[in-house]
Amino acid sequence: MKISDCIDAGTEYCPCSLAETGECIMCSQLQGKVFCDCTNWKGVCIYQEYIWNHSQRKENRQVYRCRISAKEAVSPAVTVFTIQVKRTLARELKEPGAYVFLRIPDYPTFFDLPMSIMSADERAGVIKIAVQERGVKTKYLLQREAGRREEQQREEVLLRGPYWNGILGLKYLKSFQKGKALVVVRGIGQAPALPVAKKLLQGGNEVEVLLDRGRIAVDFTGDLFRKMGCRVLEKQLLKREDLTITEETLAYLQDSLLNKGVGLIYGGGSDLLHQGLSRLIQEVERGAFFVCSNNAQLCCGEGICGSCQTRLADGSRVKRCKTQLAALNIYEGR
Amino acid sequence: MARVVIIGGGWAGCAAAITARKAGAEVVVLEKTDLLLGLGNVGGIMRNNGRFTAAEEIIALGAGELLAITDQVTRHKNINFPGHKHAFLYDVTKVEPLVRKKLAEMQVMVELETRAINVQKEGSWLKSIVLANGSAVEGDVFIETTGSTGPMGNCLRYGNGCSMCILRCPSYGPRVSISQRAGVEDLLGQRGDESYGAYSGSCKLAKNSLSKEIVEKLDREGVVIVPVPTEDVNVKKLAYKVCQQYALKEFAENIILLDTGYAKLMTSYYPLAKLREIPGFEFARYDDPYSGGKGNSIRYLSMAPRNNALKVEGLSNLLCAGEKAGLFVGHTEAIATGSLAGHNSVRLYLGMPLLELPRALALGDLIAFANEKIKTPEGLKNRYTFSGGQYFKQMIAQGLYTTDVETVKLRVERIGLTNIFAEKFL
Structure with a gap:
């Protein structure tokens, strides 16, 4: 059944x-139906909260001006930012799937760039974010725009958050315990997989990471995964020509599901990787859970702008910035 | 083997489980909280006025198990209070474990803390009930006894907000209307002013919080009546009440307490500060709903259209009972409709004609009467119970009201339905 x-x-x-x-x-009451039809109860009556808040929304998320305390170029394409934040915010960003919007000070809000959290340290009040140079917004954030003068070194960034929907299937990730899990990551998708692996290890699971350097051509997380206690295998996940999963990896995944008792696969890569993984999990029919990074085009993060809206196989539309779905629901029927 | 899935473990659901089991089905009861009986855990009034006749009819029809339990834990027999005669008050703090034991003895599978949120169906046939944890419970026939009370959003929109009643929605999640999920729109009860829903009609005070004199009188006589200070009499409040049999002038002008283990206060809610001004109530506190000083649960927002055999219209294998089946008030009414729905679930599975109780019995008459009334705008503003209001009048007019047990037995025998609910088909 679809969870949303x-x-x-x-x-x-x-x-x-x-x-x-x-x-x-x-909430059905807040969809204009005026009667309760509460199939997705999460422990709080949203209608009650709304009425008690004088029929108004709660305060929006804040924008914080934060200092960038370090920038480490791990490859020509990827820089890891260390950003100082309030300890409360760091704590709120410790969850797998957490992300924030970053923007250069004094630039308009359409420069807001959704970035996943690679790690958060609530005691030190710092978060780490890996930025890959991709388009306009990342180039500005990395200060690679033309005509920039050296003295304009930007040491600050505007940060809006916390947001949490960077992963689909969180329910499975958080409840999976004492089993075997595969974390399958490629390229920049390595970064947000670190909190995922941490969560899985906390649940007493054995975690194996299949890591493909992908387009960024660098393994900047392998040692971090190993230090946590994961087994890391470097593998080519996708074929160069059509970006489908390589036969060798497919065979490995199949064997893991069928013979090694892997009960959960996390996909941290492109939609093509996730499609391949979800198809395989459905074909193997061993009831393994599929969890993956939320690759929607996030823009406002608040369900307002519509850029992340996705049509599902059953015809319904979901706002992927806020809706927590089973990952299989996104990739079925594509 | 017929597998009957009952959604909701209140009085109606438990009664349905018993007759479905007796008829030979394998029975599963899905209950969202950690207690069976739902609002029956804070009820207690049996056999008052026409409910005496109805209770004896249920026994004669062969479904006396639950009445045997309520009779067994009755604290007071044959008490009178304004508008009501020969009431029995069962001890609400004793009854639930006994019902649970009875169902276990009868090998009914009871799944507690199991919230139904949706259905899977093929055409007009329900295939399974989807639970909040995402799993599905399959069955051949389904009986919805989810009631019509709450959840929080309804209690807020149509009442004074969540008053923290025994249903404990914040802890166990809200009620979901299964028939509505299956595509059959709910009917809504109204109040006199055409707003929707109605308040539950009583609160329970902790007996220990009342004066020694009140407690002693309650223990001895079962009833205590204390006049309300004139300036606090609020007759208007009666119009909001579910229980129109208790919406009498006497109930506005007096505080009426009944001994059900708690001191059952026969009003929807009463501001605590005001209550404590009354001699003997200086230390009063509410045990149900916890916020009885502010409000009470809202009911009657979720009835399914059904025929007189209690099959939901538009669906092939869904029956309903209790408040889900109409604007009924009370446990006797829930047990009556539940027993019929449980019995009919096995008939439905076997393709037999479903049993409609004849109007020569109070049970059959109430079920048919409520169904006629619910189809009229005025009827939606009324409630139907053996114990008072419009239906008790009709019961007397039809000559159905009697407190003579032998007469009831004879009536049931004459129409050939003695022990029909005990009949085993499978």
Whole structure:
């Protein structure tokens, strides 16, 4: 069955603007139906919160001006930013799937760049984010735009957050215990997989990481995974020509599911990688859970702009910035 | 083997489980909380007015198990209070474990803390009930006894907000209307002013919080009546009440307490500060709903259209009972409709004609009467119970009301339905 929860339901940011406009993802009363039809209860009555908040949304997320304390270029394409944040924020960003919007100070809000958290240290009040040079916004953040003068060194960044929906299938990730899990990552997808592996290890699971350097051509997380206690295998995951999963990797995955008792696969790569993984999991039919990075085009993170809206196989549309879905629901029927 | 899945473990669901089991089905009860009986855990009034006749009819029809339990834990027999005669008050703090034991003896599978949220169906046939954890419970026939109370959003929109009642939605999750999920739109009860829903009609005070004199009188006589200070009499509040049999002037002008293990306060809610001004109530506190000083649960927002055999219209294998089956009030009514739905679940599975109780019995008459009324705008503003209001009048007019047990037995025998609910088909 399709699960579709709102990642923000019951948090301090709920109810949000969607409640004010009758578009709440969870609550029938706030979808204009005026009667309870509460199939996705998360422990809090959103309608009650809304009425008690004088029929208004809660305060929006804040924008913080944060200092960049270090930039480490791990390859020509990838730089790891260390950003100083409040300890509370660091704690809120410790969850797998956490992300923030970064923007250069004094630039307009459409420069907001959604970035996954690679690690968060609540005691030191720092977070790490790996930035790959891709398009306009990443180039500005990396200070690689033309005509930039040396003295304009930017040591600060505007940060909006916390956001949490960077992973689909969080429910499975958080409840999976004492089993075997595969973390399959490629390219920049390595970074947000670190908190995933950490969560799985906390659940008493054995974790094996299949790592493909991908387009960024660098392994900047292998040692970190190993230090946590994961087994790391470097593998070519996708074929160069059509970006489908290589036969060797497919065979390895199949063997893992069928013979080694792997019960959960996390995909941290492109949609093509995730499609391949979800298809394999369905074909093998061993009931393994599929969890993956949320690759939607996130823009506002608040369910307002519509850029992340996706049509599912059953015809329904979901706002992927806020809706927590089983990953298989996204990739079925494609 | 017929597999009957009952959604909701209140009085109606438990009664349905018993008759379905007796008829030979394998029975599963899905209950969202950690207690069976739902609002029955804070009820307690049996056999008042026409409910006496109805209770004896249920026994004569062969489904007396639950009444045997309530009779067994009755604290007071044959008490009278305004508008009501020969009431029995069962001890609400004793009854649930006994019902649970009975169902276990009868090998009914009871799944507690199991919340149903959706259905899977093929055409008009329900295939399974989807649970909040994502799994599905398959069955041949389904009986919805989810009631019509709450959840929080409804209690807020149509009442004074969540008053923290025995259903404990915040802890166990809200009720979901299964028939509505299956595509059959719910009917909604109204109040006099055409707003929707109605308040539950009583609160429970901790007996220990009342004066020694009140407690002693309650223990001795079962009833205590204390006049409300004139300036606090709120007759208007009666119009909001579910239990129109208790919506009498006397109930506004007096505080009426009944001894059900708690001191059952026969009003929807009563501000605590006001209550404590009354002699003997200086230390009063609510045990159900916890916020009885502010409000009470809202009911009647979720009835399924059904025929007189209690099959939900538009669906092939869904029956309903209790408040889900109409604007009924009370445990006797829930047990009556539940027993019929449970019995009919096995008939439905076997393709037999479903049993409609004849109007020569109070049970059959109430079920048919409520169904006629629910189809009229005025009827939606009324409630139907053997114990008072419009239906008790009709019961008397039809000559159905009697407190003579032998007469009831004879009536049931004459129409050939003695022990029909005990009949085993499978």
